[in-house]
């Protein structure tokens with residue numbers, strides 16, 4: 001017997017998470033490098049301060065005002081006709097998706113995604129006793145829709161997790177992929193399109209929000225952690241049929257969104273134009289980073305997100321370490337030989353490029 005008596009399948013497992021190191025250039029967790037302005041920070045602080053005067057009371061369990069604010073935002077960001085009863089939120093989209101697995105996965109049920117994909121998905125499945133199924137993406141990291149549909153029809157998952165744009169590859173899915181899989185899954189399951197990075201998409205790849213009216217089993221998740229520059233506040237949300245939100249209400253812990261979180265997110269929504277204001281700059285920086293990496297003779301995945309996956313290296317660990325030794329932290333993730341860099345400020349990207357040139361001289 002080992003102590004503590006943790007579930008057998010959790011024994012010896014390292015908790016998920018990128019190294020949090022205090023280095024000058026941090027390009028490893030796809031954050032937005034631009035924080036709120038002093039005026040916006042002051043408004044958020046005032047809202048949190050007002051919430052502090054009522055902290056003896058539990059928060060609004062239904063976070064009504066926040067749902068209204070998020071619905072209004074979604075209707076300006078690819079959605080239309082989204083009402084507050086179609087919106088759900090939790091502490092980061094990770095928690096939103098865990099709640100989805102709690103409600104729609106479980107023993108005797110399966111969740112499916114297509115690798116390479118977001119590394120937390122198998123953890124949601126494990127933690128909810130849901131069988132984990134994984135199909136494969138093509139060489140360009142897109143989906144072969146016939147193969148994907150066949151896999152769904154064969155294995156009948158209750159939950160399909162489709163990140164678009166995908167992490168770690170940056171690949172956005174066409175509308176057709178979402179509708180094909182929603183139809184293949186049918187009413188026996190849900191299709192979760194994880195749009196954590198959606199605001200960074202290049203033009204021409206629409207949000208899955210526009211398909212909500214035609215697919216009752218579609219769930220679109222979003223987060224304030226990336227484009228919205230609010231990773232520290234922990235606020236993720238989704239849009240779906242109200243019946244799906246009602247199902248999550250059964251599994252959520254009571255009062256899961258603190259008053260401070262609700263006030264912070266609402267204040268941030270009031271400043272959406274400023275917080276989202278650097279997205280266009282980050283897209284330009286992303287495209288130039290991708291072009292520059294290709295000029296260095298590297299392979300780079302097409303990216304619709306605020307990061308780029310590049311490679312391949314015979315010893316990616318050595319390249320990652322070489323960059324870290326030069327004060328630049330990126331992420332060792334994705335298929336063997338690839339590395340992922342988040343898009344930072346122009347100065348940070350310059351530091352990354354200088355360091356990479358230096359490292360590639362010694363670690364070809």
Ligand code: PMP
Pocket residue numbers: 029030091092093094095118163166167194196222223224225231235236
């Ligand atoms: N989905 C994807 C694809 C992600 O990359 C991330 C964060 N790395 C998340 C969801 C979760 O983000 P958060 O919990 O901060 O909303």
